[in-house]
Amino acid sequence: MRPWLIRHLQVFFYSLGQLWRSPWGTLMSVAVIAISLVLPTALYLALEVVDDLSGQWHSGAEISLFLEPEVSDQAAINLAKKINQRPQVASVDYISATAALEEFRQKSGFGVALDLLDKNPLPGLLRVLPKDNQLSSIQAKAWLLEFSALPEVDQAEYDYAWVQRLQAMVQIGQRLGLIFSILLGGGVVLIIGNTIRLAIFSRRQEIEINKLIGATNGFIRRPFLYSGMQQGALGGLFALAMIYAALSLLAPAVVRLAGTYQSEFTLQIVGWIELLLLPLLGGALGWAGAWLAVGRHLREIEPG
Amino acid sequence: MIRFSEVYKRYPGGGDALKNVGFRLATGEMAFLTGHSGAGKSTLLKLITAIERPTRGQVWIGQENISKIAHRKVPFLRRRIGIIFQDHKLLHDRTVFDNVALPLVVAGLRHQDIRRRVRAALDKVGLLRKERNYPLQLSGGEQQRVGIARAVVGKPPLLLADEPTGNLDPSLSLEIMDLFAEFNRVGVAVLIASHDLELIKQLGYRQLVLSEGELVAGGDSR
Ligand SMILES: Nc1ncnc2c1ncn2[C@@H]1O[C@H](COP(=O)(O)OP(=O)(O)OP(=O)(O)O)[C@@H](O)[C@H]1O
Numbered sequence: 001m002r003p004w005l006i007r008h009l010q011v012f013f014y015s016l017g018q019l020w021r022s023p024w025g026t027l028m029s030v031a032v033i034a035i036s037l038v039l040p041t042a043l044y045l046a047l048e049v050v051d052d053l054s055g056q057w058h059s060g061a062e063i064s065l066f067l068e069p070e071v072s073d074q075a076a077i078n079l080a081k082k083i084n085q086r087p088q089v090a091s092v093d094y095i096s097a098t099a100a101l102e103e104f105r106q107k108s109g110f111g112v113a114l115d116l117l118d119k120n121p122l123p124g125l126l127r128v129l130p131k132d133n134q135l136s137s138i139q140a141k142a143w144l145l146e147f148s149a150l151p152e153v154d155q156a157e158y159d160y161a162w163v164q165r166l167q168a169m170v171q172i173g174q175r176l177g178l179i180f181s182i183l184l185g186g187g188v189v190l191i192i193g194n195t196i197r198l199a200i201f202s203r204r205q206e207i208e209i210n211k212l213i214g215a216t217n218g219f220i221r222r223p224f225l226y227s228g229m230q231q232g233a234l235g236g237l238f239a240l241a242m243i244y245a246a247l248s249l250l251a252p253a254v255v256r257l258a259g260t261y262q263s264e265f266t267l268q269i270v271g272w273i274e275l276l277l278l279p280l281l282g283g284a285l286g287w288a289g290a291w292l293a294v295g296r297h298l299r300e301i302e303p304g
Numbered sequence: 305m306i307r308f309s310e311v312y313k314r315y316p317g318g319g320d321a322l323k324n325v326g327f328r329l330a331t332g333e334m335a336f337l338t339g340h341s342g343a344g345k346s347t348l349l350k351l352i353t354a355i356e357r358p359t360r361g362q363v364w365i366g367q368e369n370i371s372k373i374a375h376r377k378v379p380f381l382r383r384r385i386g387i388i389f390q391d392h393k394l395l396h397d398r399t400v401f402d403n404v405a406l407p408l409v410v411a412g413l414r415h416q417d418i419r420r421r422v423r424a425a426l427d428k429v430g431l432l433r434k435e436r437n438y439p440l441q442l443s444g445g446e447q448q449r450v451g452i453a454r455a456v457v458g459k460p461p462l463l464l465a466d467e468p469t470g471n472l473d474p475s476l477s478l479e480i481m482d483l484f485a486e487f488n489r490v491g492v493a494v495l496i497a498s499h500d501l502e503l504i505k506q507l508g509y510r511q512l513v514l515s516e517g518e519l520v521a522g523g524d525s526r
Pocket residue numbers: 315316318320321339340341342343344345346347348
């Protein structure tokens with residue numbers, strides 16, 4: 001191994017040993033960091049679940065095909081039969097323009113007004129009902145495109161306004177989550193900065209002695225930077241453990257809520273790579289916090 | 305080795321701690337720095353290690369003028385100087401071995417070399433058997449010898465000591481001074497600030513005498 005690598009490893013294990021030697025102080029700051037990391041992560045995961053569920057709930061909703069006025073009843077029925085042959089379609093209902101007008105007359109109470117019209121303003125309608133759980137949101141969009149391209153169809157609509165609303169809320173939630181993340185991430189930086197500041201002051205004499213015997217600033221800085229990084233990374237690992245514990249408690253409820261019996265559902269959302277980001281992120285925030293503290297306070301400590 | 309030229313030092317809010325000090329210490333020379341309390345002995349030593357900067361004048365260490373030395377160069381200056389303090393300045397949470405190893409660790413030496421040189425230094429001060437002890441388990445004289453081992457382990461060409469025998473009884477003091485004389489015999493320049501005039505007279509080295517910040521004996525002839 002190269003000498004500089006050995007030196008870095010020595011400092012790495014030395015500062016880890018320092019953390020181990022004051023277990024309570026370490027545990028406290030690591031726990032605070034973990035909680036700060038858990039909160040935005042949990043929010044993010046919850047939004048992910050909602051987003052995913054809303055995607056699944058696209059299925060079961062029906063697609064309405066408004067037909068061109070000149071399409072005859074016979075042509076409409078033929079089209080209905082053709083669509084019905086698709087494997088993912090449960091049923092297709094045809095509501096003729098006349099039937100639609102009759103329905104409207106009864107429900108709206110505008111009967112007299114409608115009599116004044118010399119032409120039926122309503123188009124014929126095909127209601128396409130997909131089989132349960134067979135239609136993903138992507139497929140639904142593909143179908144919309146395909147159906148609206150049919151010559152008989154004037155317009156294809158998908159009954160998903162509420163899904164869109166939900167997704168808009170998820171987006172707002174994601175914005176909020178981003179703001180939370182930035183605030184709490186800043187909190188982690190400050191917490192670790194403060195811990196390192198205290199460590200610097202409690203080892204003031206050691207720092208002075210090191211400076212007297214010719215230690216460079218880089219040498220003195222190094223163990224503190226490692227310590228900050230390690231506390232942040234440990235906080236990230238703790239956060240990871242908390243989230244896994246919470247997920248395994250919540251998973252049955254979430255699956256029930258989703259109305260599916262596919263148990264791999266939650267595991268798909270929480271990918272390993274996504275969660276390994278937590279210790280990495282914690283480590284980076286810890287490094288930043290230590291860097292701030294070290295930059296401010298190491299210069300102040302001079303032998304004299 | 306050391307050259308002071310018309311050096312003045314004034315602390316902020318104080319009078320002149322050093323006034324027009326000029327002297328040379330040759331390579332491999334040993335000398336004592338004496339004077340009443342507050343005469344400026346510690347201040348003079350601090351100028352040599354760039355702990356303080358001169359207000360006026362020049363301080364040369366070897367070929368380098370350090371009166372305006374850049375911050376990032378200071379560590380490398382200090383690696384060429386072994387410093388010994390009255391209060392030892394040892395790390396109490398590390399063994400004798402680790403304390404003595406510190407300058408070598410700081411300088412980034414290889415592990416095997418560190419072992420060899422620390423043990424050689426401890427052997428010279430007669431403390432090889434105590435390498436695994438902690439400083440507080442040692443007597444005052446032993447702690448001072450650990451401090452000396454730490455100062456010499458990097459084989460610097462210059463040793464500075466500020467009241468190294470301040471807390472020791474006469475026979476221990478003599479032992480410590482003999483140790484310095486031994487290092488001086490192998491070519492290390494030594495400058496020791498001390499109050500112990502009797503001991504200094506006994507040893508017979510050159511004396512630099514400070515009074516009220518002025519060098520009144522042993523300096524450059526003016
Ligand atoms: N950091 C400082 N700030 C202000 N004045 C200082 C400082 N250090 C020393 N002095 C003053 O400078 C003068 C010389 O002090 P110095 O410590 O060099 O004396 P000394 O000869 O080492 O004395 P002693 O034998 O008591 O150790 C004294 O008047 C002291 O009060």
